[in-house]
Amino acid sequence: MMSYFTEANSAETVNARMDPATNPRLAVIMASLVRHLHAFAKDVTLTQEEWETAIAFLTRTGQMCSGERQEFILLSDVLGLSMLVDAINNRRPEGATENTVFGPFHVPDAPIREMGANISLDGKGESCLFEGRVLDLDGQPVEGACVDVWSDNADGYYDVQQPGIQPRWNNRGRFFTGPDGAYAFRGIKPVSYPIPDDGPVGQMLGQLGRHPYRPAHMHYLVTAPGFQKLVTHTFVGGDDYLASDAVFGVKTTLVAPFEPVTSGDTAWRSPFDFVLVRE
Ligand code: BEZ
Ligand code: FE
Helix, strand or coil: CCCCCCCCCHHHHHHHCCCCCCCHHHHHHHHHHHHHHHHHHHHHCCCHHHHHHHHHHHHHHHHHCCCCCCHHHHHHHHCCHHHHHHHHHCCCCCCCCCCCCCCCCCCCCCCECCCCCECCCCCCCCEEEEEEEEEECCCCECCCCEEEEECCCCCCCCHHHCECCECCCCCEEEEECCCCCEEEEEEECCCCEECCCCCHHHHHHHHCCCCCEECCEEEEEEECCCECCEEEEEEECCCCCHHHCCCCCCCHHHEECCEECCCCCCCEEEECCEEECEC
16 A cells, blocks of 8 residues: 655655665665664654754765865764774674774875884884784784884874875885784874864864864784784873774773883883784
């Protein structure tokens, strides 16, 4: 029996139009989205004006996007959706290093550097030795793993945010492990920084009484043949923003030690092992 659209039957009426045979997975996703969207509008008794505000917000979000800026991913990040999708798709056994959000500042094909090399090219910040091993779940070293790292500089900006100000490839590099699975590089003790907040997502955070800061972290993309890709960070323990990361990326197991070093020209040492899962 055909029925016209009413407030009461709204979601069912929309979903009944779909032909699940055309694209079965899309039909499942869209039917659930329509159900939740309609339930949400009913739950808050959405006004016409609020609906228009939302449309204007989404329009500005799209207009902010460019080759260098992805405001929709930023929106997903601050709503916790990026971390949820990451969690759903990276369930790992006990003992494996946990994933966290990738973020927009990775640049592929960073320079391959000698083990132990310094990735901080602008001479700013407190120097820090990052070292550890890439292991499998049995504690065996993983040879030939690529440890791709990136961080902000001491002013809280990635090199790609300051072309012409920071040296190209500042605080970035790739390191390949040998038979012992060990990696080591020098960088700076990272600092906390705000996510790009000069667009609609930043305005929304302001309206919600939320700050845009991420706690200090070093990014890692660890890959090795035969192992699942690991996208993660290590966080600086004690950071003021650990409990209120704007993008919800913090996990207890990713808070790394940062130990003061008294000899030599390195101020800090941060040991951390990465444990990969076989494909
Ligand atoms: C980052 O850590 O680089 C980042 C993650 C999510 C949004 C913005 C920045
Ligand atoms: Fe970051």
